[in-house]
Amino acid sequence: MIKYHEKCDKLILVSGDLDYAEAVQFVKDNLKKVHIVRFFRGSPPINKSVSRTLMALADKVIDVYEKEIKDSHLISN
Numbered sequence: 001m002i003k004y005h006e007k008c009d010k011l012i013l014v015s016g017d018l019d020y021a022e023a024v025q026f027v028k029d030n031l032k033k034v035h036i037v038r039f040f041r042g043s044p045p046i047n048k049s050v051s052r053t054l055m056a057l058a059d060k061v062i063d064v065y066e067k068e069i070k071d072s073h074l075i076s077n
Contacts, residue, residue: 001013001020001023001024001026001027001034002023002026002027005026005027005030005032006030008032009032009033010032010033010034010035011027011032011033011034011035012034012035012036012037012062013034013035013036013037013058014036014037015036016036016038016049016050016051016054016055017051017054018051018053018054020054021051021053021054021057024036024054024057024058025057028057028059033059033060034057034058034059035058035059035060035061035062036050036054036055036058036060036061036062037061037062037064038050038055038061038062038063038064039064039065039066040063040064040065040066041066042066043067045065045066045067047063
């Protein structure tokens, strides 16, 4: 993220690991937008993989649901 932040307007992080918080803050401090993708699995959909702190830093959090992916792309178990 830090290496390429000058080459784009928006970065999309597909991870919820709090270890990325400093990188996200650095990118935002350099006037770039950061979106975070979080995945929900099961029924009812559950997500335990994204740090609340990281979500608070993000400009946008994009929710992706396992069921929607399976239904849309005909992925079977």
